[in-house]
Amino acid sequence: MERASQPVKLRRVHDWLWEIPREGAMRVPGRVYSDGPPAPDDPALRQVANVAHLPGIVKYSLAMPDMHWGYGFPIGGVAAVDLDGGAVSPGGVGYDINCGVRVVTTGVDAAAVRARRHEVAAELYRSIPAGVGASSAIPRLSHQEMDEVLRNGARWAVGRGYAASGSDLAHCEEEGRLAGADPDAVSDRARERGADQLGTLGSGNHFLEVDEVAEVYDETLARAFGLRAGDAALQIHSGSRGLGYQVCDEALAGLASSLGRYGPDYAALPDPQLACAPVSSEAGQRYLGAMQAAANFAWANRQVMTGLAVRSLCRSLSVSERELSAAVLYDVCHNVAKVEEHEVDGERRPLLVHRKGATRAFGPGDPRVPEAYREVGQPVLIPGDMGRYSYVLAGTAGAMEETFGSSCHGAGRVLSRHQALKAARGRSLHRELLERGIEVISRGKKTLGEEMSEAYKDVSRVVGVVERAGLSRRVARLEPIGVVKG
C-alpha cells in the first residue's frame, strides 16, 4: 500500500491517545485515539494534520481508533468549526452522505433464525436490491415525492407503511430528519441518480445482517435498549446512494477549482479534497441545505429497507409481525455535518461538527438523546466485519468533554481491497463462514474477498480503545447468523 512520504510527529498523551503537535499553518493540534502508537507514515495521520488547517476549527482535529486513509479527511475524522468564520467542508462529510447504521431488535429467539438461516438470508436478498446500481425496491419516485423524501426523511417512509414499530422515528438520530434540508438545492442530476434507489442497499461495505445478541455486558443499559441475550437482531448499513454521491461531487467540483475565492487561508489548504466554503457563505449554505436533504434521503432509505426487511423476516420465519415484535433500537449517522452546541473553553457554543466515519455518542442526561435513552446515554452502534461481531455501546459524558460527543463507527480497514483479494485467493470464504454458522449471500465473489474479516481490524480492539478513553461504554455484542452483501 502506498504510504505518505513524510512521517508525522507524534506525542503520547495516554496509552490510547496520541497528539500531532501544531506546526506550520495548522490551527489546532491533531489527536488520534489508537490501540498503541500509530505508524508515523500512515497517510491518515497526514490527513488528520491537514484537517487541522480548516478555517475556524476549534480544539483539535480528531481521529477515532478505526481511523484509516480517506480523501481530504481521514475515515474516522471529527472536526468542529465555529459557525462564525468557520468553514464547511463537503469532503469532511464524504460522498455517502449520512451513510449510517441501524439496529432493529426482535422478540424472536436467535436459535429459530439459525435453524432457517439460509431461507432468512435468501429472502432478505430477494427483498432488498443489492450490488452495483441496485434499484427498484419500490416504484420510482416522482419529482414531488422526491421533494417529500428530501424534506421529511424517515418520516416519509413511515408514512408509506415502511416501519418496524411505532417508535421507529423517536429512535433515530434527529428523529430521522434534518430540518434544514433544502430540496431546491439538490440538482436534477442528483435526483436522477437517486430516483429509483430508495430501499436499496448498494455495495462495498454496506450490508444487511441478522445477528444473535451473543453477550450482554451491562444488564441495565441492555434493558433500556431492549436488548436481551439470545434474541435475534437486524443490522442495516447503507446511506444516501447515488443521490448523496452526486450532491457531494457537485459541491466539491464547485469549490475545488476556486479555493482562493474565500481568501488565502482557503487557497493554502493542503489538499483540494478539503475544499470548503465559509459556513455563512452562499455556497456554504447551499451545500448544507443539499447535504441535509441527502441525509434525509439516507434515513428514508434505511427506513424503507427496515419495512422490507421486517416483511421478509416474517415470510422466512413464518411468523406474524406481532410475533416478530421488531423495533428500531437506534439509527446513527456516520457521515454528516451538524450544528451542535458544545462546551469550548468553559463556554457553550454552537459549532458545525463534521463526522466522517464517526458516530455521535451523546452521554446521559443530554436533551438531544431520545427520551427512552436519556438517562443512560444514546446507543452507539459499531458494526464489525461479517465473520466476527459487532457492538452496541452507550454514549458518555467523556465523549462530550473530549470529542464533541463522538465515538468510532466501525472496525476500520487494515487491508486494501487489492490486498484482501490476494489474501482470499484459493479460499472459499462462503464455505469458511458457513462452517462457522454464518450464511452469507453476495452479488459477486469479489465483494466477499474485499470484505473478508481479515481486511478489517478486530472491532473489539477498536471498541476497547473508546471504552478505555471514556468515549463510550460497552452494552452488548452481536454475532452474525445471516449476511447480505452488495
Next chain:
Amino acid sequence: MRYCLPQPYQELSHTADVGLETRGDSPEETLARLVLGLAALLSGGGPVPWVGERALLASAEGADLAQTAIAALREVLFRFAVRREIPCACEVRRLAPGGADLLVGFGHYRPEIHGEGVDVKAVTYHGARFEPEGAGWRARVYLDI
C-alpha cells in the same frame, strides 16, 4: 485519435478504495486512457460491445489539467450511474485547463458479464495529478468506491 478498450492503466492501492494511473505520449492519450481505465474498472474487465457514441463536454472553470481530467471522468461516471453506459472507445478532441471535449463510444452494463465491476461512487480530488513525465505524460486519480 480514437483509443479502444483495453488500454494500459495501473490500479493503485488505497486502504478502502482504488487509484487509477495512466501514461501516454500526449495529454490527450493520457486522458483517453484514464477514461478507458475507469471503464475497465466499471466493467470488471468484461467485454463492452459498442452500442453508440456520445460527445461529452467537461467544463471546469479555473481548473488545472488534473481537475479538468476529473471533470471528464465525472461526466463518464454520471452516465454510467443513470444510463448504465460504459465507455469502450474514447477520442479526446480538446484538452486544456478548464475544459475538455471527448467523443466516447459506449456499450451497456450487463450484470451477467460485468458483475465483478467496481461500484464507483465518485472521482476524488485527493492526490490527483496530470503532469509531464519524461517525454510523455502521467495522470493519477483516486476513486471512492
